[in-house]
Amino acid sequence: MAAPAGRRRATRLDPETRRRLIADAAEQLLAEHDPLLVTFDQIAEAAGVSRALVHTYLGDRRGMVDAVQVAIVGRLDTWVSHGLGRATDRRAAWRAVVQGAFSFVEAEHEGWSVLAATGGLDHPALHGLRARWSARLSADERPDDLGPQAAVASLLLGVGPWSNRGIDPGAVEAALRPVALG
Numbered sequence: 001m002a003a004p005a006g007r008r009r010a011t012r013l014d015p016e017t018r019r020r021l022i023a024d025a026a027e028q029l030l031a032e033h034d035p036l037l038v039t040f041d042q043i044a045e046a047a048g049v050s051r052a053l054v055h056t057y058l059g060d061r062r063g064m065v066d067a068v069q070v071a072i073v074g075r076l077d078t079w080v081s082h083g084l085g086r087a088t089d090r091r092a093a094w095r096a097v098v099q100g101a102f103s104f105v106e107a108e109h110e111g112w113s114v115l116a117a118t119g120g121l122d123h124p125a126l127h128g129l130r131a132r133w134s135a136r137l138s139a140d141e142r143p144d145d146l147g148p149q150a151a152v153a154s155l156l157l158g159v160g161p162w163s164n165r166g167i168d169p170g171a172v173e174a175a176l177r178p179v180a181l182g
Contacts, residue, residue: 025046029042065118068120072108076101076126079100079107083097084136090181093136094173094176098169098172101159102162102172121156135148137180147180148179148181159172
């Protein structure tokens with residue numbers, strides 16, 4: 001069956017690829033516009049698909065925002081994991097978390113802004129990262145160790161504004177080290 005005149009038929013892609021492309025289009029629009037004003041029609045046009053397909057893959061507005069937030073948190077995790085995987089002690093691990101977070105915010109400023117503007121700093125995926133990073137910083141790898149939890153939470157709440165103001169990541173690492181490592 002041919003596509004209706006004036007409407008381009010979407011290329012057949014596997015569902016995960018299609019979902020990612022639609023979420024990427026949504027993220028770009030959320031970065032460019034007030035998140036409350038972005039419509040599914042805009043997302044559909046940007047992704048080159050129908051509005052119905054956007055709903056199929058992302059559900060409602062909450063599902064759309066959730067998909068974008070999960071993608072951004074996943075990229076943040078990748079940035080931090082590169083250094084964290086090479087860290088040989090707790091101090092190096094803390095340095096890797098700080099450097100990775102700053103590097104991510106500087107490289108993906110729009111993504112970080114979308115995460116903050118859409119309430120993603122309280123997303124369950126980010127809670128999971130905080131728990132994992134806190135456990136890695138804890139002397140006995142306890143995710144409930146309050147010092148590392150407080151340091152990681154402070155870092156995540158401050159990294160955007162600190163990066164915008166040109167604060168040196170090394171200064172943040174040193175200032176929060178006593179809290180992070182005890």
